[in-house]
Amino acid sequence: MARPGIRPLPAGAAAGAATAPGPARPWGQLRPGVVALLAAALALCSLIWMFQGLGGGNRSFILWLRAVKLAGLITVGASVAVATVLFQTVSANRVLTPSIMGFDALYVLLQTLLVASAGVTGFAAIDPAAKFLAEVAVMVLLAGLLFGALLGRGARDIPRMILTGVILGVMFRSISGFIARILDPNSYAVVQSVSFASFGRIDATLLLPGAAIAAAAIAAALVLAPRLDVLALGRTAAVSLGLRFDRMVVMSLALVAVLVSVSTALVGPVAFFGLLVAGMAHGLASSDRHAVLLPTAGLIGALILVAGQTLFERALAQPATLSVVVEFLGGLFFLYLLLRGRIR
Template identity: 30%
Template sequence: MKINRTGVLLVVVLLLLFGLELVSGPAQVPLLTALSDLINGNASISAIILSEVRLPRALLATLVGASLAISGAALQGLLRNPLASPDILGISQTAALFAVLVLYYGLSQYAWFMLPLAALAGGVLAVVLMLALARRIAGTHTIILAGVAISALTGSLTALALNFAPNPYALQEIYYWMLGSVANRSMNEVWLALPFMLAGWALLLYSRNFLDALSLGEDTAQSLGFALKRYSWLVILGVACCTGAAVAVSGSIGFIGLVVPHVLRGTVRAQPGRLLLISLPGGAVLLLLADIIVQWLPSAIELQLGVITAAIGGPFFLYLLLRKRHLFI
């Protein structure tokens, strides 16, 4: 495989931002001292903040960003639609709805995997619904409109579910599930999401040649040796794993899945299969950046991550639309 220069650059930037994320936050933590304390087993405050607060947050931002971006790239390839992404098609919101139902109606206490599994099931349901709709309504725009309807519906159901839940913090929680955040997480969330995300990445990367073949249409892809149903299911499951796990631990964060593939498409000469791998560091970089901005902004209460991803993603997307119209067919 050829080494992509943009890919290398992204990984370097990713490492830098990861380091920056570790030193961002309300308390001053000298990174080197904290690290040496951690290695030597000194339970200093710095070491505890680093390992219990900062590290899970940075890891989650990286994993969630990567997972949402690769999901977006895969969905755009599968539907051959440049406007597809987990949040625009309502997959994130459906996953959030299922997660909320499990979390606030007590099902999550039965087994640790109930929460991610429910989010994943929500993801699968939304993608299957989407594909069923895509078969019936062929146009690029109608599919997106259907997605908008699904996301509005599941979003409102989520709010409703939270309102009826025996929970005094409903309003705050709604805000979190709708916009997403990686603040105040522990390593538990990392271990909860990681296996599903890795499985999702593997499924999607395994399907990369199929997504390439799909750029010639379904019939030709099939004639090139790709069983359409089997591979579509692999992609659906992969997207559901990635998005479901991401949503289960961070709410539904928008724009990453849409913007990252678009920004990077030119660097892989628009090939859907190659876009998958490079979207991983791309998404991680964007989400880390957004989370660093969230922490640096001098606001009274910390902003939700989705606010910043939209604030960065929105204008950038408009710029791309105006400058590179040909990419959008």
Template identity: 30%
Template sequence: MASAMEAPVEVPGRASERASVSRRRLRSGLLFGALAVLLVAGVIASAGVGQLTVSVTEVIGALLRGIGIDTPWAPASEITYEALWQIRFPRVAMSLLVGAALAVAGAVMQAVFGNPLAEPGVVGVSSGAALGAALGIVSGGVLAGVVGTASMAFIGGVGATLLVYVMARAGGRTEVVTLLLTGIAVNAFAGAGLALVIFVGDSAAREQIVFWQLGSLNGSRWNEVAVVAVFAVASSAIAFALARRYDLLALGERTAGHLGLRVERLRIVSIILVAVLTGAAVAFAGIISFVGLVVPHAVRMVLGPAHKLLLTGSLLGGAVLLVWADLFARTAVTGAELPIGLLTSLIGGPFFFYLLRRARSRQGGWA
């Protein structure tokens, strides 16, 4: 009878596990809350700040008016309203989509390769897109113009990625090391092809190719946003559906296989997802480096390796990073616009070095 009245004994292992779950939930709640605030603030600031300054209330009023809700906050000037909806809002939407797509692609790449330093460029998608865009710019004729260049960039990025996979496949499967080495080879080949195209092109084409490679969201239009949105949303949804499989893959290929995971099928689907996400992102925006590396790794440092949370945080973090980077690119220099790819490289380069130093110091290398 006395034993029945005793309080239940708390198992130490379960108590620590419960505390760990609580801390993880707290961290995820704080991170997602901070990202949501930064995202909303970035959207409003990016839409309102520039050569034409628009107040916060006018930005919100214009947005509500555009979706059919009349408020007294709407801009009094029709010119301001049209400027927001035809110039500012498409650019903001493009920055959100491109940042989210690149970050999700990076998270998928890191899951497939089992390496937190992996990024989409490893499989040749960026160099292939650059070569395709250069061909579209130099060829002229049917391929001339923004739509032709974007289409060629997308085809080049996806084509290069599929080429890497096909060349790395042997005996019905692919090895991660073989994929990496094949990606290096295809990147080198695409770089040589890009140099040749630049050499063949005239001065105007060369300038356009160089500018495209630096990355820019200037001139984004709603039809372009719609194209990127279709690919980015569909591919991101598939990536989220595969989150549980990525968790299994993190246990190791052999263990995941014993648990019923078809590793090879997951790898090819994931590589195609990375190609589509990155190709769609860079097609209209140009090469934007390090977003796919920096954002997923930073989110992983806070939330841990669970891929559903990691993909969610990466999506939000990529959108936040690019919307603020684009705002800085437009406003940092009066009368000029910095290439957004330059800004992300300035952020990503030192962070990448920090990651290498951190990983090396854990292995007893650098001090």
């Protein structure tokens, strides 16, 4: 007999309640072939990028240059997307990106200090691969020291975490700006060149180690996907299920630092691109399981960069415009999340 004020469930509803998918997503449930469709769309855009407008001359050289840039775009898109999803899982907040918390500002500070200490000639003489590996190591170490204790101990205090991260980012940017302003004009120009993102500028010497490190980090994130699902439940639930919460937080932050350092070294700092891609991935994915969410986000990020760069560079002859457009759209999406009250 139903209690007063409670409507009885229809026949069969009780059996289906345990497997109900939850609230409807804004773009509907993900059908089984959507990931394959994203991969096919990325392959099609890649073919257009490689062979569109391929005229006479040294075709092998042209194809090599295009392949290098294509691999860089895919690496950057997937790295930024996966890093943002991981960081949002750790912080339990859909409006945060590693850039907001100061990761990109930390990278720019490292570059500024290196130019100031070694000079333009010394900076240019540094082996790019060795410099890149050293930057990744420093980024991982400093990120663990700065954010590991912060998020590991204060994940339940989201406002304080956000404020601390923003303050650290502002501090890093202020120190970078101060050092840059006391440099000579040539050194200042070098610092400025690494302070802004350019998807049309891919350093071929960093591509192989960068792609290898990014692939390893993404693979590690996929292996940790079940633990990330538990981590997303929150500290209390995760600890009760046997997860080493603090250790998992530090591991996730280390992966974020690696992926951010790879993407920033290849194209420069990006602020809101990851936020846009992560939002699209959450809207398209059929569940919040990271085994689905991470590949979806990586494919969307790579597809946006390849398709966007093809459009702006080949059709509109504006290769430097893509970074401005994606940052603008990401900023609008950030405001949308704020207005919709998605800060959790």
